[in-house]
Amino acid sequence: MGRPAWRHPHWFKRPANRIRFLQVLRLDWPGARIAAPRREFRGGFAVQTRIEPVGVGQRTVDIVFPRWQPEEPKVFVDGPADSPHRYRDGSLCIWFPYDPPEARWHRPDGPTALLGHVAAHLIKEEHHRRTGEWPGAEALH
């Protein structure tokens, strides 16, 4: 067996990229910090911060970029988890992965845009818990 083919390292393998991501995040969330990824995401890159979406209250947000999916963050939050739009591991199903790029988040959009998506999702979840209605579009299985 030969050696595996060379692959371009993930963006977060370079310390400069990790630091830049964190620094941009800290401009608006000074408490943001690099966190140890959960066991199942070992080798990935994780940051943690707190946001307060309107009408929801404060939530701790863990953003994890998995090793095998470095451009597709997994987002975990504390607080109530009953929602029709969560993955089995509890992370948020914010967008349909096969939707066009403008309907998803991309790393060049920056961490503020990602937290905007997270806040929007948490607001929708809270509304669903109160009324049984999901505001906005859904991609059902």
Added chain:
Amino acid sequence: MGMTADVLAAVRKQIDAEDEPLTEVRTRLALVRGTALGFDGARRTYASGSLAAHTMNHPVTDGDGGVVLDRRRFLQLGPEGGGEHPQETVRDLCKHLGPLVREVYPEARVGTSKRGPKIHFGCPVNGQDPTVDMVLALTRREGSGLWIPNLAKNTWEPSDPEKHVDLLNSGSPSHRSIRRKAIRLAKTWNKQFSEPGVSSFMLSVWAYEFVEPGMGVPEGLRALFAKSAQRLKAHQATPDPAGVSANLRLLLPADRVQRRLQKAADALGEALLAEGDEQEVAAALARAFPKYVDDPKSKQLAAAVQLLAGRSAVPASALGVAGPAVLVPPTRSFGGTC
């Protein structure tokens, strides 16, 4: 009264129909009924709908009534006659009503709705210009009730609007009053959604079935929400209480309406459990009546949800995310067991 009842009374105060438009719509309905009686072959008229059942909310939009025709004068009309369709007779009735109504309301126009003539008066009162919706009806040879037209399909359907009013006005005065209040609140709850899931009539029927004597307004409203949610969960139909029409239909898929009803029942239940704690009661009821109960958190949430329900990108700052001006585009939340 408990705190839950107090908060619900405050909601009712916001949705109370104003006296002037209410008096005006009664006057208009009486005028149209009287005029319709002069139509060649008319036997009698009746009042129906929320005006007759005393469950009208603000704004006053319409007054419902009907004119019952003498079958001997219209032998060919209806499924038990010669099978003649209703459109031509409705047109004749419109022609009869127009000039006479315009003697009192010069700007009045007579069009048609699904069931018969619809009169627009062009004379607003306190910004409200209620219409009168008349149904052209035929007595049924067999069975109770009336034949009423479906002008969209040009067919006749059985119904008993007079019995519906009798049923909704039945019971002791206190039971009747509680049921009417519960209906008005349920209608208000339903209309808060951008797409209401239940017709006002179906909510009234659920109130008739589920609000029992001895219940207060909060208990009655909770029973209405909880028992109708149970019914939908069990995939059971809601029959016409008069036993004449087909089963009542929802305006949206049953599972969606069931979720809404269950959440509203839970909110009412939590408010009743929290009696004594004003803030808790208001917070619970704000979940069912976010547009009417003053709870800052609910108001903010409702405003953000309104933005997110649209198809435009939303500024992150409007969602509580600080930082540079960033727009959050609408996404399709991925569903179910992802």
